[in-house]
Amino acid sequence: MVRCWKRSENRLEEAQCSDGGPDVSPQSHFPHKAFWLSLSASLLLVVIALGLSGRLGVPQPLSSPLQIVRITVPDQTGILINQSAVVDQKNDLVTFSVTSPANQTSTVLFDMKHGLICYKPVDQDSCFLREMEQSDYDNVNSLLHEPTHKQFQLSGNETRRQTEFLGVLAASQVNVSSLEEPLQALCQDRSVHWTRRAEGPGKQRLVYFCIDICFPSNICVSVCFYYLPE
Template sequence: MVRCWKRSENRLEEEECADGGPEESPLFHFPHKAFWVSLSACLLLAILALGLTGHFGRSQPHSQPLQTVRFTVSDQTGALINQSAVVDQQNDLVTFSVTSSMNQTSTVLFDIKHSLICYKPVSQESCFLRKMEESDYKNVNSVLHESARKSQFQLSGNETQRQMEFLGVLAASQVNVSSLEEPLQALCQDRSVHWTRRTEGPGKQRLVYFCIDICFPSNICVSVCFYYLPE
């Protein structure tokens, strides 16, 4: 901007006159103000994001690793039985691997969340389901609780209580594998699945097809024997 002078009657007066350049606008100072406002808003959003991230991070439970528990117990003949159980405390799952004298391994899955026990015998092309009962909860909870203290159990043959259970296979009540929960689907994806129910015994006219022995830290071993009910 160029300053011009003009002569009045008795004094010189100063006035502004255009020299062809742009006039200074009040908007010239606006970018500085907008910059600080934007910076403050960004900082506020960053603080809020960090706070929310920390909150959700604290509220989410930490995943617990799977733990393997091993059992050693002598059977009724004095031979040692070795079993192992994989404990998933986060999902309330206990999976037993039971190895027979023929060196064949069957699997028994306790799904506490859905109150189910699934048997997958190595000698069959099927899986067998049954509902958990009060004694089952007590036995499998002993594994969950004791596995937090130790990972290996030597059960005394003299103190071990042995129980026998008979389960009748309901051949007419086959289960669609896709209707089962994920852990059961993964276990029996290549097999047919049948419901079973506890019975007093097969009777002389029926044959027991197979038995599975399962031992728990509470010095209890359960022999679960299966047979097919008449149609």
């Protein structure tokens, strides 16, 4: 850079001039650098914020579709019976775990999508199927479509009790592989038989076992099985 002088009215003043090259000072780069640094930092903060809010499409951990509901009700002698039901709203399934006074647990699966009930008693080597009726849909709906409570305490005085008899059709064994997946998984190591509702076994037939199931609608059903004649 060449030092130049210019004349004012009464004195000479020093003025900066160049020798024809570009007039660039080191300080002129600083504002541009600061601008880009600020812009980069701002973009980084936006990306982090979007990532945390899930707007970038990053898969977020989904809550479990299963809900466990516990039902407590006194039996006819006043002893409390604890049952649990696993509610699967996505697949329209409700699975009851029913514990007997001998501390043995049987399983009852309500498959509303296919309209079937599957009973898996703990002391048998078979599963038993029957088609759902309207009363079954009504009872299970109180759990499947309104799972707002985690626990239900039923009153013994207000609970309605009923008994259902199911005759086992021993000659109509079902191939387990022909069943839908939830039923296959439940009965994969057992034989499966169809049942039908009956008035009662009569004096000449013996009831083999019963399973008590209680619903939040203050209804308890004792389902008893017996084998029909061949």
